[in-house]
Amino acid sequence: MVIGGILIAGANGLFLAFIFLDLSAALDTNINGFEEGVEFLPANNSRKVEKRGPKRWVVLLALVLFFILISLMVGFLVWHFNYKNARVQKIFNGYLRITNENFIDAYENSNSTEFANLAGKVKEALRFLYHGIPALGPFYKESGVTAFSEGSIIAYYWSEFSVPQDMVEEVDRAISKEYVLSLPPRSRALQSFNVASVVAFPTDARTVQTSRDNSCSFSLHARAGEVTRFTTPGFPDSPYPARARCQWALRGDADLVLSLTFQSFDVAACDDDGNDVVMVYDTLTPVEPRAVVQLCGVYPPSYNLTFLSSQNVMLITLITNTVRRHPGFKAEFFQLSKMTECGGHLTGAQGTFNTPYYPGHYPPNIDCTWVIEVPRNQNVKIRFKIFYLVEPHQIVGTCNKDYVEVNGEKYCGEKPQFVVSSSTNKITVRFHSDESYTDTGFFAEYLSYDSSDPCPGMFTCKTGRCISNSLRCDGWADCTDFSDELHCVCNATSQFTCKNKFCKPLFWVCDGLNDCGDNSDELQCSCPDQTFKCRNGKCIPESQKCDKKDNCGDGSDEAECDSVWTVPCTQHTYKCQSGVCLSKGNPECDGQKDCSDGSDEKNCDCGIRSFSRQSRIVGGQNSDEGEWPWQVSLHAEGQGHICGASLISSTWLVSAAHCFVDELGIRYSQPSVWTAYLGLHDQSKRSARGVEERGFKQIIPHAAFNDYTFDYDIAVLELDEPVEFSSVIRPICLPDSSHTFPAGKTIWVTGWGHTKEGGSGALVLQKGEIRVINQTTCESLLPxxxxxxxxxxxFLNGGVDACQGDSGGPLSSVENDGRMFLAGVVSWGEGCARRNKPGVYTRVPTLRDWIKEKTGV
Incomplete structure (x- = not known):
């Protein structure tokens, strides 16, 4: 009997058919299973004829190999047709110049007949262009025109290609070239239609505007002498659309430029997965090489968000990937005349100059040259006081995008104040910005000086900076190039000589900090190499640190370990509400549940600022509005601002006890004397929106406060009414009693106190970045x-410190995930910002239990 079987495998319409025959017959197998046979019984032969066949394992092996071969063939065909030839959608945005037509107002309206007619010509020209390029023609699908602008006419378009996977790189290379095309009269529509400068760039498909997707697209034209305002949909009462794409095309009149300012900006944070983003382009199509800025997160009102165009158009896009509720932005723009020249010839003994539109962002695609000439027999010194030329994708160590060039050297990025000088009475400064990303630029002053004595009575740094002779060889690099600390002879009685020949104060030796830079000041300390120094001074082998045993005796060797486990409770360990103590240091409110009962992450609605961006310091230390929402101003009746305080809950503040000591007949200890202002930024604007005014129910200074030594200098204050939290009023986190703020850690001090010793108080809330000083050093400086x-x-070299009027204010420390903790309370000091006289603060962790006892917080 014969049975036919058919196996069909298909890929993209191709079929393979395999027909095999199964010839069945009786199988003759001997009883021991040593041989098999197939019997044929001829009709004319009565004698049985036996014929031996192959072994069974040979047949099975052949069948297995056969089916493996078939499977491989089918798999190859499936891969070849379904994967190798898989298509990738590629979207390119670009622009081209139409050289033989003039711009008319109707081209601004995408619904006009004139727009449609010209757009049709552009699309036909693009089809002709791309079909004529072998690397692009076979994959071209369609194009769309999104806008026109002057010059003679610039057409902005997108083009779509369907590209095989293995051709993507070749297509990207082909599209990246700039094409100049004069079209032949192939059709009546393209007769005498000249196209030049066809440029296209790879584009995120989400940013492409097509005629089928204009639900959140807007077109605005500036009016002469007027400011045009616009917002995201729903601002400020409702959030902008989720998972959407919006864009605003901004225009001005021909030969003018645009100035755009974001007055309020609040979108999803930049570090969130799938964050929302706002892009501003110096063109009407979203191409990366013409991007001016990328914005996300939340900016305070004082942050400079003003941007200039290089022509009369701008494009703003908002891509939303999250469903978080943010109000979006409020912006305004206006048109102004193009800058006819940039730079100039500067003369005189001194003066200032800056990048165009400073402190706003300079425009893209601009070059400026200043030739500075001072009186004869003098040299020129330029001090760049503010310098921000930061651009994304800038290669580290190079300045090939935006830069300033002086004396043949280029400067870029973000730099502290620095000096450049000349060897003659002339110097040339060149500034260049490319077509993308801009920054706030620089502000500089130039000075003339006598080359024979550039710093009369002072030390001259190699950079040209002048410093006091007393700062020479004092252990601090007052010159940015360390030239004041080179070639020094150290004072053996008061200084330590580092291996690198720097001189450092003796009391810095063995303080746990690498002051020399080569660690030589810490090499000969009480604990040898490969050992760990406990907080009680004991030395243990490094291997005993974090071994789940209290080898130090005070638990400090188990208090700051990466892994978390249960350890015996000491003053250095964190204790959960369950009574269990952890090996992890500072686990509270760090976003990780370390206690099994979750108590380390309870009550963590604190220490977060409303604004994720903070302004750069320009000519001072002014803080931003809402930057320190826990900062409180305490006013005494008839005297104005006296002390600061920190908000720790809706009803409780922490301040310094010495602020409430009665003196000169004034009963500062009485709650009725005081008024608290919360959400305040400027002392002259206490009635501003967002500022809350409160009285006190009670003032509780620490019972052990000593008004002579200032020991236990802390007090808690209860408000007469709770406050509602807002963008400018929020509490700071309180650290656990085991929380550590190690030496060298950066901490911020804030207040409205005197800006210098013997000076006057500040109107705008001030901020200063300072560092924790080793306790041993602290005690040696203030015995x-x-x-x-x-x-x-x-800082031991002085310069930044709290001062009179800052008392009681917060010492804010950034801990985990940007959350801030109250490390200390401004207490006392010898003068303000004096060298080797650091400020002294009440250490909050040591008094944490007392705060809990009095406030319940």
Missing amino acids: NQVTPRMMCVG
Whole structure:
């Protein structure tokens, strides 16, 4: 009997048919299974004839190999047709110039007949162009025109290609070239239609505007002498659309440029997965090489968000990937005349100059040259006081995008104040910005000086900066190039000589900080190499750190370990509400549930600022509105601002006890004397929107406060009414009693106190970045004055410090995930910002239990 079987495998319409025959017959197998046979019984032969066949394992092996071969063939065909030839959608945005037509107003309206007719010509020209390029023609699908602008006419378009996977790179290379095309009269529509400068760039498909998707697209034209305002849909009462794409095409009159300012900006944070983003382009099509800025997160009102165009158009796009509720932005723009020249010839003994439109962002695609000439027999010194030329994708160590060039050297990026000088009475400064991403630029001053004595009575740094002779060889690099600390002879009685020949104060030796830079000041300390120094001074082998045993005796070797486990409770360990203590240091409110009962992450609605961006310091230390929402101003009746405080809950503040000591007949200890202002930024604007005014129910200074030594200098204040939290009023986190703020850690001090010793108070809230100083060093600088409830914070070379009027204010420390903790309370100091006289602050962790006892917070 014969049975036919058919196996069919298909790929893209191709079929393979395999027909095999199964010839069945009786199988003759001997009883021992040594041989098999197939019997044929001829009709004319009565004698049985036996014929031997192949072994069974040979047949099975052949069948297996056969089906493996068939499977491989089918798999190859499936891969070849379904994967190798898979198509990738590629969207390119670009622009081209039409050289033989003039722009008319009707081209601004995408619904006009004139727009449609010209757009049709552009699409036909693009079809002709791309079909004539072998690497592009076979894959071209369609194009769309989104806008026109002057010059003679610039057409903005998108083009779509369907590209095989293995041809993507070749298509990208072909599209990246700039094409100049004069079209032949192939059709009546393209007769005498000249196209030049066809440029296209790869584009995120989400940013492409097509005629089928204009639900969130807007076109605005500036009016002469007027400011045009616009917002995201729903602003400010409802959030902008989720998972959407919006864009605003901004225009001005021919030969003018646009100035755009975001007055309010609040979108999803930049570090969130799938964050929302706003892009501003110096063109009407979203192409990366013409991007001016990328914005996300939340900016305070004082942050400079003003941007200039290089022509009369701008494009703003908002891509939303999240469903988070943010109000979006409010913006305005206006048109102004193009800058006819940039730079100039500067003369005189001194003066200033800056990038165009400073402190706003300079425009893209601009070059400026200043030739500075001072009186004869003098040299020129340029001090760049503010310098921000930061651009994404800038290669580190190079300045091939935006830069300033002086004396043949290029400068870019973000730089502290620096000086450049000349060897003659002339110097040339060149500034260049490319076509993309701009920044706020620079502000500089030029000075003339005598080359024979550039710093009369002072030390001259190699950079040209002048510093006091007393700062020479004092252990601090007052010159940015360290030239004031080179070739020094150290004072053996007060200084330590580092291996690198720097001189450092003796009391910095063995303080746990690498002051020399080569660690030589810490090499000969009480604990040898490969050992760990406990907080109690004991030395243990490094291997015993974080081994789940209290080898130090005070638990400090188990208090700051990466892994978390249960350890015996000590003063250095964090204790969960369940009574269990953890090996992890500072686990509270770090976003990770370390306690099994979750108590380390409870009550963590604190320490977060409303604004994710903070302004750069320009000519001072003014803070931003809402930057320190826990900062409180305490006003005494008839005296104005006296002290600061920190908001720790809706009803409780923390301040310094010495602020409430009665003196000169004034009963500062009485709640009725005080008024608290929360959400305040400028002392002259206490009635501003967002500012809350409160009185006090009670003032509770620490019972052990000593008004002579300032030990236990802390007080808690209860408001007469709770406050509602807002963007400018929020509490700061309180650290656990085991929380550590190690030496060298950056901390911020804020307040409205005197800006210098003997000076006057500030109107705008000030901020200063300082560092925790080793406790041993602190005690050696202020002998017999520092207690365990105190900590020194500042810079030993002075310059930044709290001062009179800052008392009681917060010492804010950035801990986990940007969350801020109250590390200390401004307490006392010898003068303000004096060298080797750091500020002294009440150490909050040591008094945390007392705060809990009095406030319940």
